[in-house]
Each structure stands twice: as structure tokens, then as C-alpha cells.
Amino acid sequence: MAKDEFREFKLVGTRPDRPDGLDKVTGRARYGADISAPGMLWGAVVRSPHAHARIVSIDPSKALALDGVKAVVTRADFPEGLTGEDWNLQENTIAGERALYDGHAVAAVAATSKLLAEEAARLIAVEYEVLPHVIDVDDAIKPDAPVIRAGAADASVPEGMPPNVVRYMDFGRGDVEAGFAEADLVMERSYKTEATHQGYIEPHACLGQLGADGKGEMWVCTQGQWYIRKMCTAVLGLDASQLRVTPSEIGGGFGGKTTIFMEPLSLALSRKAGGKPVKIVMSRSEVLRATGPTASASMDVKIGLKKDGTITAARAEFRMQGGAFPGAPVDMALYCCFAPYNLTNVAHVGYDVLANRPKCAAYRAPGSPMGAFAVESLLDEMCRALKIDPLQMRLKNAVKEGDKSSYGPRFGSIGLIETLEATQAHPNLSIKLGPNQGRGIAAGYWFNHNGETSVSLAISEDGTAQVSVGTPDIGGSRASIALMTAETLGIGYEDVRVNVVETGALGVNEPTHGSRATFASGKAAVIAAGHAIKEMCRRAATEWGIEPEAVEWVNGAAQPAGPNAGKHPPMTIAEIAGKMGQTGGPISGHHESVPEGVGASFGCHVVDVEVDPETGRTTILRYLVVQDAGRAIHPAYVEGQYQGGAAQGIGWALNEAYIYDDKGRLANPVFLDYRIPVASDLPMIDTVIVEVPNPGHPYGVRGVGETGITPPLPAIANAIEDAVGVRMAHLPMSPATVLAALKARG
Amino acid sequence: MVAVHLWSSLTRFTDGARVVEVEAATVAEALKQLVETHPGLGPILDGGISVVIDGEMVPNRHTAIEPGAEVYLMQRLKGG
């Protein structure tokens, strides 16, 4: 299908009501905790109160003595011999010899009511021998730090590195020292960011059932039902195809629901309780203590800049802890941190370090916000020192199509320059600021991702269409996929129903992650619709007695392609569909692939703040997000992604952080003290959708979900310096830290 | 010949070479040859990597590599 076929759109780019809107404003939509089953039990999880402890014994006898308690599981109920990431997942699901962080699951119990299960969990006696722990990444990387797991380092780690370093990487090109020598100004700074949580409002919830025959079912809130299937069956030693996983509506994920936590426990409890379904719903405190925060980071950056704004060389060394397991996104942070800039001399070094914290999960552009905080902060400080306009500096160094990325490969079509130009043109930049007010700017980047994708489309008897996708709808992807499908088929938006289906209904799909749902499922749906169109053209051709190639599809109908094909009135999709039983049977299309043609997305944010010099409080006065969407299929939900990403970044910048006490226990596992932005913290968030179409997608889509969380961290730090002249190098920039910086400056 | 660009810390396994030339028509062949000539890369490649050809992330190991193409190995990418 030629791209140019779609220059004029009927539906793409419009803002219809989302298909699941009615269910979601009436309370009918069913989320993870909203389903119950006949004979259902409730599960509860016993969690370690220690950051690091040997599990001496687990005595469930008092719990099992209660009437209505049906099963208790421990690690002994799980198979041995797993390796690699399967072992990590199993160990994180339920602790083996040692509890590795505060909140690590140690046992689980199923009972006939929620209250009874909670009471039984309190009665399971666990004896611990407390071991030394380590929390901070700079402490964890010391040679004499408590060892989280000997032998966890992979082949990338050279001999002689500290014991908690489990992955090491360095890469780059050119000669950074020569580059620094060419610069008019070379600066080197260190930065830190604390761990934050995705903070989805819906706690993890699942309803699992598993029989002694190894066949099971699960209802669960997840970004990816196939990931749940693959991971649960790996952890439990089952055949993947025997577990059927149905995704509920999902109350936010942001990457945090791309993995498993208590799901295998519900299956193990169910099997032990004779196959009765077991529902487990996490409390908020369990969510914060035991599910995917992001990594915390300690970063050194050195940059050389000429007076004309040219970056001559750049070097980044990042250390990140992602909990007690390998997987901190230090690689992604390094790849993204210099990505907006066309560099000749660049070097990156990264360490993935273990600490006694929960296993980090993906969080919106994993790694990119931390790296951007360091690099974009330093660039701003240097522009200030050389009196260079920070936007001009970025334009001067901005990457464009064909440039080599900082991490190696060349960029395809990208829209950074267009994004920076749109930023420059925005009226917010000419608003005058008052005392103690400041403006900050920063750029951000995310690759975007494709992933295994399987979509099936079927034409119904009345000429409407249903599309089955495997990517749960978190932020309006049903609407965008329906728009693209309807546009392709030439039918109405309301004539398409997009269903997010269970694992039994399609081939394997990766989750809704990597900003891929509208790109990948959308592209597959368009290709599937093309197959259905081809078939419908064939049916019309047969009816008319002409060659299929002589039929074209226009406005939802088959018609002869030119005068030589004969005079036949167009045959509409409804007419073709109505007769499909007599013309060869059902009409459908499907597509399976890892779709190529991912388009990266750059963004640029501008924030105006006011800082109270007496209390250190930062108020966001104005916020602007400019980002390349390729093409916005449903602009309202593109704006929603921009605004939501900015809000999460603002929270990360100002007030969100994992706070541990001296025993390594999470001190703030409630929304009262894990401070995500509330409605009164934020202004309206202005958006500009830049559209540099992605040639790798039939409608030009780039993923838009993730980039937006990246620039706020440095943009706000830059605005604070502009307002009150202090440079904040450690997130969060809470009132106490800003006030302390103001006092220290005197 | 196809030039495969490695990240620097892999040079421990390639006698210091950041770019390794291989005779390969597909991604799978390129990876196989890399491990044959530099066995130390085996565990890294098995651990999961992303292959980028001329700026395009190529998940399919059967993808053909045109002569003269620029091939990069990167840590495995996904998202949140």
C-alpha cells in the first residue's frame, strides 16, 4: 500500500468518542479486582519486614488451623532449577533462602474471605536472621558493600569489579579527550536521582485458577497477557499453552504492569486448594514496597562546548541500582542521554548494580529521564556560563535524518529540528517573568519499540468489522486502531469494534509497552484490513466475472478499476459481506510480525516556575510540551500522553522519591507520603503536536507514550536556576533541598 | 563483507576490535560468525541483544544484510 494513498484522511486526525468511554464513565468497565468467580478464595501475601534477611523457618500451622484457610504456599511449592531471568522472576515472586528487600514475598495464603486471608497471613510465623543491607547505589557499588548475590554478574563484567556490579558497558566513538581540548568550556558535574514508582492508581489484582492437570486460567490487570502467561508458566514449570490469560481493563501501567508479581502465587494457591480460583488484590503499601519502582541513579557527565554553541565532546558515566536483580535501565539511559545531539566524540560507561530494593520494572522511557536530567542540566549550566541561548544551542547540534546517533546507528526520519522550531515559535516563550520566576527548557528522546504483534480482523455479516488486538488499551488505543481500520476499509469509525483479547485468541503479542500499541497493533490492523480488502475485491471480481486485479477498493466498496474492467456498479462492503456465506465463506484478515519501521520521537519542554525563597517551594506556573507524533491518529489522546508524561516528570522532579529508613525499610509506602502530583499542583499543560510522518507506518505514526516524561526533570532544574540562581543536582528538588541550597549560597 | 559495530566493553572478547568484519548474508549468519571467531561473545549474544541495520532495529534473524550495510549490536531495547 503506497503511503501517499492516505494524504487525505476522512477519519485519521479526528477526535471521536472513545469506544470504551461509556463503560468507563458509568463504572461498568471491569478492572483487575472487579471480577469474582464461583467458589472463589481470597489470597494474601506474607512479606519480609527486613531489607535483607536469611529465612530461618516458616511455620504456617496457626494460619492453617483457622476455619476457612485452604492453602499456604512457600518457595517449596515452586520448581527448582530455573536459570537466568526465569530464576529472577521466581525469586522475586517468592523468596528462597533470603529475603532481599523490605516487602519481598515470603509466603502466601488462601482463605474463604479477604479478612480471613489477611488474618491468616498475620499468623504465619517467619523466623528471620537479619543480614547487612545496602540501599544507595553509591554505597552498593563499593567493594566492601554487603553482597546481594554472588555470581549474579553476567559476562559483560570484567574481572575485579565490585561484587554488586552485575552488568557493565562502555561504548562511544571519536576521541573525547581531543574533543574536550577543542572546547572553550569544559564542565563536569555529578547528579543523582532517587527511585520513583509508576504510581498507577489501580493496584495489581488477579484471579487465578490452576488444576492438578496443569490447565489454568487467569484474569489480571496487565499491559501484556502473553507476558503474564510466559512468566507465570516459566515460574511454575507449566506449558505456556495450558494457561489462558484474559486481560482486564487496566488502571494504568506505565511499564509497571509488564511483568509478574503475585500472579504465580494465586495459581500456586489455587492448585494447592484443589483448583478453586484465588483472587489476590494488592494494597497500596504492597504496590509501593514490592512492585516495580524505577532505578535510582548516580551520574557523572562531562561536556565540551565552544562559544558558538558547538558540542565538541561528551562523556557520561552512569551507575544505577535496579533492586536486588539485574536490569537497571542504565543502557537505555546512556543511549538516550546524548541522542538529541550530533556528536563526533562521545563516550558512555554504565554499571548495573544490585541493592536491597524491589526489582525495578520498566517505567515510561526507562532510563531516559535520569540521563536527560544529567545531560540537559549540564548543557543548560554551560549555556548560562557562555551566555548562549539554550534553544539555539540545541538547534545548532540537533540530529537530523541520516546523522549518526550518539549510540551508533544512523537516524531514519526524525523530527527534532521541527520540534525545536515549533518550540521557538510558541507564545509561552515570550511571556515576561517576574521576581523569583524562571524559565527552563530541555529536550528528550525515546526510541520507541515494535515487538511481537498479532492482529486479527473479521468482516461481520452486515459489513461492519471487528478487530482483535493483543495490546491492552491504557490510554485510548482502541480509538486510534478503530480510526485507522475504518479509514483503511472506508467505513465509519462506529462500524469498527476493537477488542482486546485473551491469549487463546491470537498469536503471541508483546505488551502495550515501548509506545508500541498504536504503532504496532495499528500497523498490523491496517495490513489485516488490506488482506480483507483484497479478498472482498476478489469476491466482487468473481461476481462480475473479471480479474481480481481489475477491481479496486474505494470508499468502502469494490469497483471496477477503470473503463476496461467493464461497467459494474460499486459493490459495498455490506453487500459483499451479506453474501459471504454463498461466495466462499467468512472474510477476514490477519497479520503477524515484529513490524519494522519504528519511528523515534523527540520532544522539547518549556516550564515556567516560581520559587518561594523563604520556603524553597517550587510552583509550576506554565508548562509546554512540544513533541513529534509522526501523525496524530486521535489528537486528543496524543495530547493526553504528552500531558500525562509531563505530570509524571514533574512529580519525579519535585516531590516523588523512595525514602528508606536506616533499617532499609521503605518509609513512605502510602500515597500520603509518596507524593504524586495532585490537581491543585499543576497548571493546564500546553501541547504542540509536531507531525513529521514516520515512513515506516502506513499512517505515519510514531509512538508518543514515553518521550514526554523525560524533559521535565532537567527543564524544572533549569527553571529553578533561572529563577533563584541555584543549581539542583539531586532529585527530588523538594522544598527542603532547594531551601538548603539557597541557604548554602547565602 | 559486513562490518559489525560492537559496544566497547565487548572488545575484551574481540582482541580489541570495535568493528568486526564478517562474511554473512543474514543477521543469523553474522551473529553465528561473530561467535565462531570470538567465542567470548557467546554469552552476551545469548543474553539478548538488539541488532540495528542502517538505523533500523531488525528483530528478525533471517533478515538479509546487504553488502556494505552498517550493522550495530546494542543492548536489548524495549520500553515502559
Next chain:
Amino acid sequence: MSKIHVTTVVNGDAVEFLADPRETLLDCLRDRLGLTGSKEGCGTGDCGACSVRLDGTLVCSCLVLGVEAEGKQIETIEGMADGATLHPLQRKFIEHAALQCGFCTPGILVAAKALLERNPDPTEEEVRFWLAGNLCRCTGYDKIIRAVLDAAAEMRQEAA
């Protein structure tokens, strides 16, 4: 533990259920009455996803015991539309794309309805502070605030 018999009115319908005195009103609505539109996001009164009206007052149903519902009138998201006719707030939320995942939406709608009954012409700031106890992690609140203000304007016009 012995359960207590509770008689109450939910969305205009008389209902009764047996509650363990430790159970919250939210648990009773969801697990005893099958009204799962009210959500639990925190269990500590910090997120507002469980917002309901108790004798007209906006409360977090996770901070009310089920047994306290005895003899009261309760309104939940399930009672917000008038049959098939959506409340203007519900329509405006769809129209303005004021929801992404939709999990916080029922609580926000119930809270916003209580606001507009008290104050039919709120400022942006008043809406933001009234809804400060309703956490949304997806939207950055922008479209939520716009939807509430637009619904208020429409309702004022209808009333005039």
C-alpha cells in the same frame, strides 16, 4: 466474628447485606452488593477512587465502615446516569478525552458532581482544589479540569 445486618439505600434502591464490622463500606459495595464501580486505589483516603455520597456528603467509602451505612442514603457512580441518559459530567468526560485508563474516573465524577451541586460556577482553581483528593496518574488533570468546567457551563445554561 459475627456479622451485622445492615439496611440501607443505594442509588435509590433499598438494599440489605450482612457485614463484618471490620469491613469498609467500599468492601460492602463491591463484594456484598456487586457495585464494583467504586475503586480501591489506596485504602487510606488519599486517592479518592472510592468516592461516594453518604447522605449527600462526599466521602471516601474506604474510610467508612459498612455497618455505618445503616439507615443512610448512598450514591455511587452506578447511580449517576439517569437510565440511559448520561449526566453532563459523564458526557463531557468522554467528549474531552478526560480519561485515559479510566480507573480514577468514577471517583472523580462523583466528586465533581458534588462540587457542581454546591458551586455551579467554580473557577479552575476551585475545581483543582476540590479534586485534589482524587489522584489521576494518566492525564496530568488538564482535560479533567476542562471537562468539569465545560459541564458546569452547560448545566448553568440548562438551568437558566
Next chain:
Amino acid sequence: MRYHTPSTFRDAAQIAAGASGVTRFLAGGTDVLVQLRAGAVIPDDLIDLKKIAGVYDIARTGDGGWRIGIAVPGIALGAHEALRAEWPGVVEGMELVGSTQVQGRATLTGNLCNGSPAADSVPGLVAAGASVEVTGPDGQRTVAVQDIPSGPGKTSLKPGELISAILLPARGDHAGDAYLRFIPRSEMDIAVVGCAVSLRLDGDTVTEARVALGAVAPVVKLVPAAAQAIVGTALDDAALDKLAAAASAACAPIDDKRGTIAFRTEVAGVLAKRAAKIAYSRAKGDRA
């Protein structure tokens, strides 16, 4: 857990006095239910006070003060125009407790009995010179509000005793009060520091003052030295600086997840100044 709904305070006191396990009184429930749900405190006996007559009333007392029922939620307190006109600082302290939803339930009495040094409604009551009526198995007594908290999460109430009303004194003329707190966000946080100031003027001169600080010591603290700093002044800059210094000097805070010693000490002074200015302008007749 046994759930009780006594119809008099005397009955409530007797149930509590006769109970052997963990007992909790239920007024608004916004602390009790959180602790119950978290499994932190699961009472053996829960005594719901909301069926007692008069607990939702706000009534003028014979001496021109106010008697506030123990179940009056923040939203009702805030809606009481006459009370707000006389004691805006007390009312705004209560209104800062939690969200709109929490305001539908949370009460002055519960906020006080929870024993938190950061309780937003308590500094205003202390600055106002408020007292509480305490009912026990053996009768009633009146206690100054500042004597109720005895440490974080602790009160001076004896077993079987409970608060049966909050009592505010008569406001009198040319007087005003104000409460300010500092939180990291704009809403929904626990006070990092709180400060209430109540004062009376003769012309432009402050003749009486009470200053109370929250979240800077194990209990809400009345700071006479801070009051002394502004009595006899027209709240000029020198007096405000002295007030701030006295407020900061009275702080004995801790470092915790919500704030640091240095920050609390510094900001206590900042808030004292700002609250004093508001109270002063209210005493002058401004209704903001």
C-alpha cells in the same frame, strides 16, 4: 471486633472502662479506619459515638464561646459562617486536614485524639485557648487542648475517658487568628511545619497573643516567647523578626521522611511571621 453504638457519652465511657482489649472510639474514622485496614490497630471494641445526641451540633455557649460536637466534620465546620467569622484560624486549620472527601468525615476531636504533633487543627485550637470537655466513667472534667496530646500518638486521657465536646472561648473584639502550614505539595500532605497565631489589638498595638507550633516537637507546642515578641508592638518588621527567631528557637523537631530539622526550624519562623500578619489584618477587620 465488637462494634458498639452507645447513645450517651456516659455509656460510651462505661463500655470503654469495662473493655479489656484494644479500644477505639469512632468519630470521623479517618484515622481509625486507616489503621484498621492496614492491620496496624485492630480494636477488640470499636465504640461509634455518632449515635449520641448532639454530636453534630455547633452551639453558642453561655459565655459567648462555642461548643462543637465531637462528630462535626470539617465540611460542616467550614460551612458555619458565624464560627468562621470569629475563629477563622481554627476553621482553616481543620479545613486543611485531608481532601474534600476526608473533610466529609474528619473531626476536630479525632484530629486531636490521634495525637499527631503535625495535626493541622490543633495549633489553631491551642492558640485560641480552646479546651475540651472530657467524660469518664466517674463524670466530666474540662482540660485545656494543649494538655491533651502527651507524645506522638498518645494523649493524657485515662482509660475509659473520652472527649465529649470542644469548647472555644468567647472571641471578643479586635481579635483575629490564623493558621498556616507548610507542605511539599499544594494539598493532601501532612504538615511539615504548622503555625497558628491568635492575637488581640488595641488600636494598632498587639495586646494579647498566643502562638502555637505544630510538627516541630513531640506535641503541638504553645510558644509564649513568640507571643511575647509581638505583644506591645504594631507588628513592625523588628517584631516580626523577633517572632520568627522565637518560633525557630522553640523548635525541637526531628529529621524524617517529611522534613529536616533545619527546614522545620527555619520555616517555623517564616510561617509565624506570615500567620501573624494574617491574624493582625483579621483583627483589624479584614475578612480574608
